[in-house]
Amino acid sequence: MLPLGLLRRGEKAEIVSIRERGCSLKKTDLDCRTEDIGLRPGKVVEVLNNELHGPMLLKIDESRVAIGRGIAMKIMVKQQASN
Amino acid sequence: MGSVDQGEPNKKKIVVAVAGNPNSGKSTLINALSGSRLNVGNWPGVTVEKKSALLNTSEAEILLVDLPGTYSLSPYTQEEIVARDYLVHEKPDVIINVVDATNLERNFYLTIQLLELGIPVVVAMNMYDEAKAKGFRIDKKSIEEILGVRVINTVATRKEGLDDLLDTVKSVELNPDKFSPKILSYGADIDAAALKTAEMIEEVNHQNIKDIPIRWIALKAIEGDSKAIEDSGLKIDNSAIEHITSHLHAAHDSDLESVMADARYGLVSGLVREALVRPGVQRVELTEKIDRVVLNKYLGIPIFFAAMWLVFKLTFDISSPFMDWIDGVTAGPFSKWSAAAMQSFGLPDWTVSLFTEGVVAGVGFVLVFVPVIFAMMFFITFLEGSGYMARAAFVMDKAMHTIGLHGKSFIPMLLGFGCNVPAVYATRMLENKRDRILTALLIPLMSCGARLPVYALFTAVFFSAYAGVVIWSLYVMGILLAVLMGLVFKKTLFRGEAPMFIMELPPYRMPSFRNLTVHTWEKGKHFLVKAGTYILAMSVLVWFLLNLPWGVEHKKDSFLGRAGQVAAPALEPLGFGKWEAASSLITGVIAKEIIVGTMGEIYTTDERANDAVKSENAGSAYNELKDISASFVKAVKESAINVFSTFGISSLALEDDEDAGGLKQLLKKEFTPLSAYSFMVFVLLYMPCMVVAIAMKQEFGTWKWYGLAFAYQTALAWIAAFVVYQGGRLLGFE
Numbered sequence: 001m002l003p004l005g006l007l008r009r010g011e012k013a014e015i016v017s018i019r020e021r022g023c024s025l026k027k028t029d030l031d032c033r034t035e036d037i038g039l040r041p042g043k044v045v046e047v048l049n050n051e052l053h054g055p056m057l058l059k060i061d062e063s064r065v066a067i068g069r070g071i072a073m074k075i076m077v078k079q080q081a082s083n
Numbered sequence: 084m085g086s087v088d089q090g091e092p093n094k095k096k097i098v099v100a101v102a103g104n105p106n107s108g109k110s111t112l113i114n115a116l117s118g119s120r121l122n123v124g125n126w127p128g129v130t131v132e133k134k135s136a137l138l139n140t141s142e143a144e145i146l147l148v149d150l151p152g153t154y155s156l157s158p159y160t161q162e163e164i165v166a167r168d169y170l171v172h173e174k175p176d177v178i179i180n181v182v183d184a185t186n187l188e189r190n191f192y193l194t195i196q197l198l199e200l201g202i203p204v205v206v207a208m209n210m211y212d213e214a215k216a217k218g219f220r221i222d223k224k225s226i227e228e229i230l231g232v233r234v235i236n237t238v239a240t241r242k243e244g245l246d247d248l249l250d251t252v253k254s255v256e257l258n259p260d261k262f263s264p265k266i267l268s269y270g271a272d273i274d275a276a277a278l279k280t281a282e283m284i285e286e287v288n289h290q291n292i293k294d295i296p297i298r299w300i301a302l303k304a305i306e307g308d309s310k311a312i313e314d315s316g317l318k319i320d321n322s323a324i325e326h327i328t329s330h331l332h333a334a335h336d337s338d339l340e341s342v343m344a345d346a347r348y349g350l351v352s353g354l355v356r357e358a359l360v361r362p363g364v365q366r367v368e369l370t371e372k373i374d375r376v377v378l379n380k381y382l383g384i385p386i387f388f389a390a391m392w393l394v395f396k397l398t399f400d401i402s403s404p405f406m407d408w409i410d411g412v413t414a415g416p417f418s419k420w421s422a423a424a425m426q427s428f429g430l431p432d433w434t435v436s437l438f439t440e441g442v443v444a445g446v447g448f449v450l451v452f453v454p455v456i457f458a459m460m461f462f463i464t465f466l467e468g469s470g471y472m473a474r475a476a477f478v479m480d481k482a483m484h485t486i487g488l489h490g491k492s493f494i495p496m497l498l499g500f501g502c503n504v505p506a507v508y509a510t511r512m513l514e515n516k517r518d519r520i521l522t523a524l525l526i527p528l529m530s531c532g533a534r535l536p537v538y539a540l541f542t543a544v545f546f547s548a549y550a551g552v553v554i555w556s557l558y559v560m561g562i563l564l565a566v567l568m569g570l571v572f573k574k575t576l577f578r579g580e581a582p583m584f585i586m587e588l589p590p591y592r593m594p595s596f597r598n599l600t601v602h603t604w605e606k607g608k609h610f611l612v613k614a615g616t617y618i619l620a621m622s623v624l625v626w627f628l629l630n631l632p633w634g635v636e637h638k639k640d641s642f643l644g645r646a647g648q649v650a651a652p653a654l655e656p657l658g659f660g661k662w663e664a665a666s667s668l669i670t671g672v673i674a675k676e677i678i679v680g681t682m683g684e685i686y687t688t689d690e691r692a693n694d695a696v697k698s699e700n701a702g703s704a705y706n707e708l709k710d711i712s713a714s715f716v717k718a719v720k721e722s723a724i725n726v727f728s729t730f731g732i733s734s735l736a737l738e739d740d741e742d743a744g745g746l747k748q749l750l751k752k753e754f755t756p757l758s759a760y761s762f763m764v765f766v767l768l769y770m771p772c773m774v775v776a777i778a779m780k781q782e783f784g785t786w787k788w789y790g791l792a793f794a795y796q797t798a799l800a801w802i803a804a805f806v807v808y809q810g811g812r813l814l815g816f817e
Contacts, residue, residue, distance in 0.1 A: 037154060037585055038189050040348060048371060051380040054481035055490060055584055062186040064374070066477045068489055068584030 002079065005056065005072030007047045013077035014044045037065055044080065095143040097256045100170060102197060103181030104190050105152035106589045108209045111598075112181050112239035113149045116249070143253060148175065154189070156196045158310040161511045168314060170200055174294065176256050179248065181207045184214035184221060184236075187359055191351045194230070198264040199299045203255045204232040207248055211236040218362030225358045231265030240595065266298065269346035272331055277301045279327045287318045305331070306343045370590040374474070383478040390471065394462040395555055399539075402454035404721035406539070408714055409454070413447035416707045433630075440684055441626030446619055447683070453611065455539060456532045461603040463501045468594030468602070472497065473586065480584055486569025487577055489584035492522040496565070499529030500558070503771060506531075507778040516783075521569070521577050523779055524792050527771035528565040530558050533675040537766045540679055544747045545756040553760070557767050564768065564799065621677050625670055625684055638685060643669070657765060657801065658758030658808040668765070674772045686749045757816045761808040768800035 001016055018039065038060040039045070048064060049057035055066050103109040117136030138145040150169060151162035158164055170178070178197055182190040197204055206226070208214075214221060223234045233251050237244035255262040268274055280301035295315050303311035304324050312319050328339060335342045377386055418439045425435045466472045472494055480490030491513060499506035506526045510519040538557060542550040628643035638644050639662060647666030654660045654668075663685050671678035754762065770793045779789040 037587065038192075039585075040344065048374065049378050055477055057374065057378060057477065057588065059371075061188045063189060064370070064588040064590075066473075066480070066490070066584065066586045066588055068480060068484075071585065 001076045003073045004045070004047075004058075004075040004077045005050070005069055006052075007050060007077070007079065009047055009050055012044055012046045012080045014080060015039065015041050016076045016078050017041055018075050038063075039065070039067070039075065045077075094139075096146060097143050097177065097252065098146045098148065098173070098175040099177045099179055099252055100148045100150055100173075100175040100202075101179045101181060102150045102166060102170070102193065103152060103207075103209075104154055104183060104186075104193060106587060107152070107181045107183040107190060108239045109152055109181040110149070112207060112209060112237065112245075113147055114601075115239050115242045116245055117147055138249070140249065140253075143256075145249065145252065147179075148173075154193060156193070156199075158308055164310070167311070170197070170202065171295065171299070171311075171315065175202060176259070177252050178202050178204045179207055179252065180204050180232075181209050181239075184208045184211045185217060185219065187221070187355050188351055191354060192347060194232075195267065195347050195350055198230060198232070198267065199296070199302055201264065201296045201298065203259050203262045204230075204264055205248065205251050205255055206230075206232050206234045207237045207239075207244070208234055209237045209239055211244070212238045212241075220360040222358045222360075226354065229265070229354055229357065230267070231263065233262065267350055269302075269343070269350070272334060273305070273343070273346055276305055276327050276331055280304050280324060283320055283323045283327070284317060287320055302343065306340045307338075308340075368590070370470075373591055374588070377471075377474050378477055384482075387475055387478050390466070390475075391558075392555065394459070394466070395558070396551055398455060398458040398462060399551060399554070401722050402458040404718035405454035406451050408718040410451045411714060412711055413443060413450060416711065418443045418447070436630075437623065437626050441622050442619065446622055446680065451536070453607075455535055457603060457607040459532055459535070460501055460607045461599065463498065464599055464602045465594060466497075468592070468598055470589045470591045473588045476586060477588065482566075486525075486566055487573030488518060488521060488569065491584060491586055492518060495522055496526055496529050499526040499531060501532055503527050503529065503531045503775045504778050507775060507782060510782065517577055520783060520788055521572055523782065524572065524788060524795075525565045525569055527775060527792055527796060528561045528568065528768070530561045530767050531675070533772065534766055536676055536679040538763055540682075540747070541750070541754070541759045541763055544750045545754070545759045553763075557763055560764065560803075561767055564803070568795065568799070621670060621673050622680055622684070625677075625681050629684060653801075654765075656809065657804040658761045659754065659765075661753065663753065664762060668769065671766070672770060672773065674774060675766065678766060682750075683746055686746050686753075755817045757808060757811045760811070761804045764807050765800045765804040768796055768803055770797050770800075 004013065004015070007013055018041070039058075043060065046059040047056065048059050053069065055068050056072050058065050058067060101109060101113050113134075113136065117138060134149045136147045136149075138147065148169065150166040153163045153166050156163055156167040156170075158167075169175075178200075180194050180197055182194065194204070194206065208221065208223070211221075223236070226232070226234050233255060235244055235248045235251055237248055239245070269277070277298060278301075281297045284297060284300060284304070295317065300311065300315055300317060304319060305328055331339060331342060335345075376382060421443060422435055422439050425438060466475070475497060476490040476493045478490075479493040483490050483493055492510075495506045495509040495513075498509050503526050506529065507523050510522045510526075513519045513522060535554075538554045539550075542553050546553045625643060628646075629638050629641045631642050639648070643666045644662055646669055647662035647664075650665040650669065651660045651662050654665055659665075663682070666685065667678045667681040670681045750759075771789070776786075776789045776793075779792070780786055
């Protein structure tokens with residue numbers, strides 16, 4: 001397991017857990033839309049762009065989603081053999 | 084709900100809410116259905132306002148209500164709250180759920196939540212053509228059966244399937260029971276808990292709940308969505324909820340919001356497995372290829388700045404010949420004809436003066452800038468519609484973190500280059516209040532279209548050879564100062580964590596010409612409306628202020644002149660401590676376009692009189708009309724040449740002929756290049772206009788933040804102009 005933020009371009013990984021997952025009304029700073037946008041355990045995502053600083057770009061299902069580094073380091077993934 | 088009073092049997096009215104993800108093509112679809120002009124963009128959250136359209140069909144009136152684009156009905160963003168409040172409290176007859184057929188997983192997550200409300204849903208399977216081109220096969224029948232909805236394939240951009248969609252809406256409305264959505268199972272334990280919760284709520288609230296979807300409220304209560312409960316006005320027994328859900332907690336070892344999300348996603352992935360067959364091999368899409376370049380570590384930011392530069396360059400190259408043309412027409416033949424006409428009706432001299440010097444000079448000077456503003460709006464619309472705007476947010480995310488914001492804040496700021504007012508409203512797309520306020524405070528530093536007339540005028544007079552560079556430098560200065568102020572705010576008023584960034588990047592698309600023109604018009608319209616209202620009114624007011632007390636000999640002694648004289652000494656160290664400049668700046672508080680209009684009124688009175696005399700022998704009205712159309716053709720030609728020739732053309736070159744404007748000649752006497760630049764810097768930075776003030780009050784509910792913007796910007800403007808002017812003098816400029 002490693003943080004999603006450390007994967008390189010072209011790698012695929014299955015999301016295992018998201019630290020601080022789930023959000024309450026009080027914690028609006030933590031962007032709760034990880035769930036809504038499809039970032040959730042079990043999902044396989046592909047890294048389209050990652051410069052190891054700044055935001056990274058993922059492919060989730062059929063869409064491209066940019067996530068900030070802060071979130072990327074909170075998402076733990078299991079790497080998949082790339083083709 | 085039969086109405087009794089009307090004599091004629093009224094047509095039935097069907098209320099239809101249109102819901103869907105951002106980028107699902109929802110706005111395009113509602114546009115195509117209604118023919119009305121709604122705002123379409125290509126980045127998430129562009130539809131922040133609730134808009135509606137009334138369709139008159141043979142059997143019924145259909146009221147379409149466009150809900151904000153959302154991914155979910157949770158209570159975390161403004162859009163979500165607006166959308167769900169409407170659905171829960173206004174109870175539309177039917178929901179059209181616009182779904183992006185190329186991305187079913189994401190879109191069905193919202194669909195599942197819409198079904199919880201118990202309102203009949205018609206799914207518009209949009210962008211069906213793109214899904215087919217990708218090789219997807221979607222089994223409509225099984226979606227309809229599993230969810231209890233109707234599914235219609237649509238291609239909103241080509242208006243395909245829309246009649247079918249409306250017919251389906253009508254038939255669903257006639258028979259709501261037959262088409263009521265299925266109650267989906269979220270797993271035995273959640274279902275049981277929901278049932279118990281619903282019973283408890285019914286018990287506690289007795290009869291007051293018949294209008295509120297009880298299962299939805301029950302699910303929300305289990306999730307701990309206290310806002311939904313609060314807004315429903317229902318009473319709820321929290322300890323009972325805790326009791327009901329305690330075993331859910333224990334069984335799932337997770338918070339209940341995640342448990343519910345898991346249940347919903349479970350349903351969605353089961354549904355997609357059932358209904359969608361993907362092609363074996365997927366090719367690398369064009370969008371991904373472009374993104375590899377555009378989002379590249381080294382190329383991303385240079386490409387962004389190059390794109391910005393190109394936008395400015397094209398804007399001025401295309402518009403400047405038209406600006407000259409309008410200037411020629413309003414300053415010359417139009418004011419002369421209107422003066423002559425008014426005199427021939429025997430109107431008193433002062434009304435003629437009010438009209439030609441006040442209205443024509445004031446509004447006319449501002450109208451000159453219509454071409455440049457529309458050209459700029461066109462390119463901003465293009466960036467938005469093509470999908471590049473979202474990439475700009477991505478590229479700028481890291482830089483934005485240094486000032487305590489994330490990349491998404493960059494989009495409202497970029498829109499600020501068009502006009503600060505919609506930019507302030509666009510801050511709604513941000514998730515939390517801190518980000519929204521901080522972004523709104525920095526937006527006025529983005530040089531809006533209203534400031535452009537001032538730059539255009541002054542660069543034409545003083546820097547005609549490097550107009551593009553000089554204007555570009557002002558825009559860059561605004562950006563750099565926004566960074567500086569962002570740092571200051573981050574360290575003082577807005578301490579706290581840098582917010583999180585999540586944003587969908589839509590695929591690149593070539594925006595349709597119709598789309599571009601409609602939205603360019605939408606954006607530019609504000610400027611024309613302002614010219615017709617605020618600026619007209621202000622021009623008249625300024626004329627009075629310049630001509631009162633009655634019979635004032637010199638404009639310097641008028642009310643406005645005296646106010647300008649009082650303020651002028653404060654501007655002396657900045658290089659333009661003259662009452663004319665000060666008076667213009669005072670009127671610019673209403674809207675910055677007015678600065679140029681006021682200058683027009685102050686400086687040109689005598690010039691116009693000369694023009695009028697000169698033109699006595701200039702020829703007949705017929706010849707003048709011919710000249711006007713001939714010069715328009717010339718303007719079109721020049722504009723085309725500017726675009727297609729190399730970028731070496733000086734865009735705003737001052738014309739040599741004498742009728743290029745007395746104002747320009749006079750400015751040359753009153754300002755030096757250095758003080759002109761200092762003046763432009765001051766105009767760039769000083770207090771945001773009244774319309775921004777109203778927008779900020781509306782958005783944040785208090786004048787406090789506008790007050791802060793007002794104070795810090797005025798101070799900043801003075802300091803920056805001081806540094807430019809005095810620094811420039813030390814360096815030996817003039």
